[in-house]
Amino acid sequence: MTLTKPYVVGIDIGGTNTAFGIVDTRGNVVAGGSIKTPKHVEFNDYVEQLHTAVSRLIEQEGYEGQIAGIGVGAPNANYYTGNIESPANLYWTENNKRLEIIPFAATLKEKFGIPVAITNDANAAAIGEMTYGAARGMKDFIMITLGTGVGSGIVVNGQLLYGHDGFAGELGHVTMRRNNGRMCGCGRTGCLEAYASATGVARTAREYLETRKDDSLLRNLPIDDITSKDVFDAAVAGDELAREVFDFTGNMLGEAFADFIAFSSPKAIILFGGLTKAGELIMRPIRESLDRNIINNFRGKTEIIFSQLKEGDAAVLGASALGWEAK
Amino acid sequence: MTLTKPYVVGIDIGGTNTAFGIVDTRGNVVAGGSIKTPKHVEFNDYVEQLHTAVSRLIEQEGYEGQIAGIGVGAPNANYYTGNIESPANLYWTENNKRLEIIPFAATLKEKFGIPVAITNDANAAAIGEMTYGAARGMKDFIMITLGTGVGSGIVVNGQLLYGHDGFAGELGHVTMRRNNGRMCGCGRTGCLEAYASATGVARTAREYLETRKDDSLLRNLPIDDITSKDVFDAAVAGDELAREVFDFTGNMLGEAFADFIAFSSPKAIILFGGLTKAGELIMRPIRESLDRNIINNFRGKTEIIFSQLKEGDAAVLGASALGWEAK
Numbered sequence: 134m135t136l137t138k139p140y141v142v143g144i145d146i147g148g149t150n151t152a153f154g155i156v157d158t159r160g161n162v163v164a165g166g167s168i169k170t171p172k173h174v175e176f177n178d179y180v181e182q183l184h185t186a187v188s189r190l191i192e193q194e195g196y197e198g199q200i201a202g203i204g205v206g207a208p209n210a211n212y213y214t215g216n217i218e219s220p221a222n223l224y225w226t227e228n229n230k231r232l233e234i235i236p237f238a239a240t241l242k243e244k245f246g247i248p249v250a251i252t253n254d255a256n257a258a259a260i261g262e263m264t265y266g267a268a269r270g271m272k273d274f275i276m277i278t279l280g281t282g283v284g285s286g287i288v289v290n291g292q293l294l295y296g297h298d299g300f301a302g303e304l305g306h307v308t309m310r311r312n313n314g315r316m317c318g319c320g321r322t323g324c325l326e327a328y329a330s331a332t333g334v335a336r337t338a339r340e341y342l343e344t345r346k347d348d349s350l351l352r353n354l355p356i357d358d359i360t361s362k363d364v365f366d367a368a369v370a371g372d373e374l375a376r377e378v379f380d381f382t383g384n385m386l387g388e389a390f391a392d393f394i395a396f397s398s399p400k401a402i403i404l405f406g407g408l409t410k411a412g413e414l415i416m417r418p419i420r421e422s423l424d425r426n427i428i429n430n431f432r433g434k435t436e437i438i439f440s441q442l443k444e445g446d447a448a449v450l451g452a453s454a455l456g457w458e459a460k
Numbered sequence: 461m462t463l464t465k466p467y468v469v470g471i472d473i474g475g476t477n478t479a480f481g482i483v484d485t486r487g488n489v490v491a492g493g494s495i496k497t498p499k500h501v502e503f504n505d506y507v508e509q510l511h512t513a514v515s516r517l518i519e520q521e522g523y524e525g526q527i528a529g530i531g532v533g534a535p536n537a538n539y540y541t542g543n544i545e546s547p548a549n550l551y552w553t554e555n556n557k558r559l560e561i562i563p564f565a566a567t568l569k570e571k572f573g574i575p576v577a578i579t580n581d582a583n584a585a586a587i588g589e590m591t592y593g594a595a596r597g598m599k600d601f602i603m604i605t606l607g608t609g610v611g612s613g614i615v616v617n618g619q620l621l622y623g624h625d626g627f628a629g630e631l632g633h634v635t636m637r638r639n640n641g642r643m644c645g646c647g648r649t650g651c652l653e654a655y656a657s658a659t660g661v662a663r664t665a666r667e668y669l670e671t672r673k674d675d676s677l678l679r680n681l682p683i684d685d686i687t688s689k690d691v692f693d694a695a696v697a698g699d700e701l702a703r704e705v706f707d708f709t710g711n712m713l714g715e716a717f718a719d720f721i722a723f724s725s726p727k728a729i730i731l732f733g734g735l736t737k738a739g740e741l742i743m744r745p746i747r748e749s750l751d752r753n754i755i756n757n758f759r760g761k762t763e764i765i766f767s768q769l770k771e772g773d774a775a776v777l778g779a780s781a782l783g784w785e786a787k
Contacts, residue, residue, distance in 0.1 A: 273623050287723070290619055296724050296725025297727035300725050300758070301724050302723070303725075303755060303757070303758075307719040308715065308718070308719060311636075311715065319756065395630040396614070396631065396634070397629075397723075398623025398624055398625055398627050398628035400624035426635065429646065434624075435624075
């Protein structure tokens, strides 16, 4: 079958940049670009700028009339309503007043005259994985994004789990420590995200450095500036304390995954995002912890694997996959 | 529309009794009966006995040729395969050897010449609630059964969540206490079921009686014989210790529900089973705890309600609902 419109556009909206790309049916980003995601500006001005940049790319590369749909991944995006609702990291205005509910899909659809669908970034990654990556052919899997925060996209029976209000899949905010849990950005304590994100890894390293006496390469760095990348570099260089930070993080992820598997019994849990660069440093303790914590009936049934999406393209790719089903 | 076969049969298999009933489209059990679920007998003899009893009821009441399907609820039943797999409480033999994998649906279908579908008891309750009860019209809800154990049936986008292997929805076995957690029947520690089941309530009462000094009506009973019913009776009579047992139990359920809502964002969590007889004694602490523990975006969006299925009929009704979609 030859599609008359064999391309989609993916747009990934982050707090700093808005990246976009034109994607073919095999998941190749055939052309791409980005604009700054400005803060405190009129929403209509931002949309105007985005429309200009994307249209120019489409024209320039000769894809006019060949775009089947536009898929957008954004924080706090609601697939059902097409809105971005009260986003923490995005700040747009309308007549100089902050826009709390942003009718993103409808505005873009009107501007481009092309179907637009929107979902949150972790859900977009899950759709991307299902369309082009490690989850091809899987009907039940969970995508876990380990970045600045911990996000999740849950696929059940071949469909993304949106829940009754469009906001299901906040697995970064299940409670892992009910006593003396770490403060989380969500206002509660003990959330998975407070431990298993890139920032969580840096926090764990700082806690270890402050409460332990043993040597570590990390002691050469100003403690407040330590990042998960520093911890990774030290671990690769054989630093014991740094390795234990990954053991601690992986152990908690394994505990959490045992609960997730009891919920939806997925074929795979797929890991995506910055922390996955740690490779076996994080994967080994996850698998060992999962094996210790999982209920017997489920042991060994769920694969824990890394995403197969090319890293630089993944967010745009994931968003673009939603474009195929946009209406 | 008049259905040519306007009745279904529901069969609920417990460790002691196998109950069955003929059910109409409105969820009325128009006729019912039961046989003992014998242990250590040939599976074929049990099926023969069940077939005889159910067929006799159908004939007696004049429903021959009017049964659209048979739905079965049983522990460890797998909807995908139609099998009951390694059940802890059921023991049937074939040629005097224990049957580990019991081809229940296929055997019954052959015997009756009527379509048969099978699922576990908590899933059956969820289907019953969706077909005849409090979840009519809901596409996303979670059924929690609070009985001897804690079971769950999860409905997502109008479909039961089975997972990749048919065994999703083991919410009684999420880990609620990671340190010094109670032993659970599953071989692990700290599971929700070890606290929030009827047996869990009795265990909490015993712990309180052993570690506290205050008066309680429960001190008049032999400590090892205390049941959740005794705790309920004492609480209704104003016993402070007994009330605190329900507060503790409800508090833990509220903590668990906050995590469940972060997963699937259901419209409602519906409570079913023996412990729900405690009414507001258990409901008030659940709601208060949920409100303390839930992530902000979800607060107040999910109803916590009791099942609307008539208690005596519920298990058979739930199973019967599966009969409508049996093939």
